[in-house]
Each structure stands twice: as structure tokens, then as C-alpha cells.
Amino acid sequence: MVVAVGASCAFLTPIGHQCNTVVMGPGNYKFTDYWRLGLPLDILIIAVSIPMILFVWT
Numbered sequence: 001m002v003v004a005v006g007a008s009c010a011f012l013t014p015i016g017h018q019c020n021t022v023v024m025g026p027g028n029y030k031f032t033d034y035w036r037l038g039l040p041l042d043i044l045i046i047a048v049s050i051p052m053i054l055f056v057w058t
Helices: 002-008 018-024 031-057
Strands: none
Touching (some): 002 031
């Protein structure tokens, strides 16, 4: 489950997931915009998912 959650956390770059690349042009996003919101989101997901994985799957 850790690998699945880690593989789905592609918020730091526009090339991490095809949906990020699609909205980059019409939204006038820069490469650094993904870091501004993606890094706190990744930290939040890691902080929530690790305890939940330990609680549910052990």
C-alpha cells in the first residue's frame, strides 16, 4: 500500500501525471506553481497515509 500511495502522489511536477500537463497550458501555470501547492499536499498525504496504513494493514 505504501508503494501505491507513493506512486499516486504526483503533485510536484506537471509531468508527474497527464492531468497536470493538460491544465498547465489553459491555466497559465508555471513549473514552480506545482511546487507551491504540490509540496504541502505531498507532506499532508504522507502524514496522513503512513499512520493510516499502519493502523489498517497491520
